Amino acid sequence: MSFSNSSQVKIPLTNPYVKYGKTFRISNIYLTSSNLEQTVKDLQPKSTSQSNYHQDFQTSDLDIRWEVIDPRNDYVYKNPSDIEKNVYISGFDINIYENYGNLTGQNAINNGTLVYSESGVKGNQLNYKITGEDYSRNYSVQIDLIDFTGNVSSALLTTQNQEPNFSILSTGLISGIFYCNYSGLTGLNGQNISNDLQSLELYNFTGSGLGVFPGVSEKERCATGANGYASIELTPGVENYVMAIPRDLYSSGHVSGFFKPQEYYTGVDFSGFIGSLTQPDPINYNPEISELGGYRISGGDAYYYEFNANYNTGSDLITTCYGVTGTGQTTGSVMGYSDPIFFDSGELFNTDYNYSNTGNQYIYDNSLKLKAGFNTGRMVDVPFSTGLGFTGSGTFGSGAGEYWADLFPRYTGYVSTGSNGEFASGGFYNYGYYDSSIGKFKR
Secondary structure, eight states, X not given: OOGGGOOOOOOOOOOHHHHHSSOOEEEEEEETTOOSOEEEEEOOSSTTSOEEEEEOOOSSEEEXXXXXXXXXTOOEEOOHXXXXXXXXXXXXXXXXXXXXXXXOHHHHHHTSEEEEEEEEEOSSEEEEEOOSSSOOSEEEEEEEEEETTOOEEEEEEEEEOOOOOEEEEEEEEETTEEEEEEEEOBOTXXXXXXXXXXXXXXXXXXXXXXXXXXXXXXXXXXXXXXXTEEEEEOOTTSEEEEEEEEEOSSOBOOOEEOBOOOEEEEETTEEEEESOTTSBOOEEOOOOEEEEEEEEEGGGTEEEEEEEESSOTTOSSOOEEEEEOTTSOEEEEEEOXXXXXXXXXXXXXXXXXOTTOSTTEEEEETTSTTHHHHOOOEEEEEEEEEETTEEEEEEEEEOOOTTBOTTOOOOOSEEEEOTTSOEEEEOOOXXXXXXXXXXXXXX
């Protein structure tokens, strides 16, 4: 009989558990998205018993893979296409749980929350993306293998991401910048127990209403520092509080900060430490200028002087001005002006006035071409004048520069009484300020 005339013979599939005393089973579960070693690989001898595995994760992507053992010859299937083509394997049911605390094993699933479920998966891989603002650090992946007769083999992978650990080595305050040197923790034998520490975030708070960390609702600014160093600028003139949060490749760690140390007291009927280690330590920072000095240059139209400051002159948080006396010396510094002060005062850090106005030196040149527009006017003596609300004689101001706003300058210092008892005033100003909203000068 030729092959073309032969009849097809069908051989029924046999229940592998009945034939071999075991069925297909999951031999391993692991994460390809983590380079951490697998610490538990408990393959149960009975294919009907649950096998257990553990490998910690590092990022929010859980790239899950698993392997399958053939009951006939204990061959391990690793290639997805081999598993998908196997007629004895119907598929996999996958459930992922978010666990509480440090729970592991079946106890974790019994007390966890189901966050993902899928049935009938054909291959042997799955990528699960952890989402949400408050990331959990403990998950379990349960995979059930179902063969064509309904036999089930289960395996469980527990995976955790331990919070990063660090210690503060030193702190300081330079030019209004709070800084700290930190390091990942090491064990007694020098082993790295930092749990993949990558960086330290500093958060700045101000105000007396700040509660114990994490009172993040009052957060003002944050800065991230890597390689063992982190810094953040403090707000001048108020109490500052600094909170620290470590970060790893996955998420943020436990909130900590810079707290008041406990103090030891001895008194009547009491000796011991008082104070709470959880009470934030206020950091006071006030901007100051010291060793101000200078001299006139360019025939008395310009001033040059140097100074020392305890703040960052390029700060966005502070605009510091100071006065200039007629001899070229500087008076006390002031802080808080919303606009620059002109004539007998200057703004410390503004290269629009002069390229030297950086760092610790300042040049103010009163011979600029805009000087005529800053002119406050001149006094005019008249024997008799009639105007709005005034008739009489006296001294008046007139001829103010074009850069003054309407109604400015209002001359002061000279009073004349008219026949109707009313008066006018006149004189010169020795300072003024620039109103940037209208582009004019005011007093």
